[in-house]
Amino acid sequence: MTRPVPGLTPRHSRLAATQLARLALTSMLTSSPAVQEAVLETEVDNEGAMSLYRKLGFVKEKRLHRFYLNAKDAYRLKLPLPTLHSLGLTKVAAQAEVEAVLAATH
Numbered sequence: 757m758t759r760p761v762p763g764l765t766p767r768h769s770r771l772a773a774t775q776l777a778r779l780a781l782t783s784m785l786t787s788s789p790a791v792q793e794a795v796l797e798t799e800v801d802n803e804g805a806m807s808l809y810r811k812l813g814f815v816k817e818k819r820l821h822r823f824y825l826n827a828k829d830a831y832r833l834k835l836p837l838p839t840l841h842s843l844g845l846t847k848v849a850a851q852a853e854v855e856a857v858l859a860a861t862h
């Protein structure tokens with residue numbers, strides 16, 4: 757469910773979170789090629805975030821009891837290195853993608 761993003765056209769809002777997450781992952785891969793995995797947490801009932809991360813290839817590693825200040829549980833999600841590479845990004849391609857996005861924002 758893509759929502760409008762201030763400053764972006766509806767076409768560019770489509771999958772904005774996916775694109776931002778891919779940019780973060782490609783930046784990480786470019787700056788640290790030896791990276792083994794990406795790890796993050798999200799509230800267990802955050803359906804949008806869970807959908808986003810599942811589609812990027814993240815898998816549940818563990819449920820964290822009362823992880824947040826609001827006492828909600830979290831899932832720790834992990835994206836293993838083979839999956840990171842399966843995003844289709846060689847180091848050169850990742851570098852090119854990062855540079856293209858940075859060039860477009862300056």
Ligand SMILES: CC(C)(COP(=O)(O)OP(=O)(O)OC[C@H]1O[C@@H](n2cnc3c(N)ncnc32)[C@H](O)[C@@H]1OP(=O)(O)O)[C@@H](O)C(=O)NCCC(=O)NCCS
Pocket residue numbers: 757758759769770771772773774775797798799802803804805806807808811
């Ligand atoms: C979670 C969030 C970042 C998703 O942003 P988004 O721009 O809607 O995500 P995208 O457009 O890239 O969608 C990614 C996929 O998740 C799906 N999705 C997004 N929100 C969804 C929801 N509420 N329920 C089910 N699926 C959802 C999209 O349909 C899309 O799948 P598709 O390719 O099959 O269409 C956004 O809802 C948000 O900003 N939430 C508040 C902050 C937050 O929760 N951040 C995460 C903290 S861990």
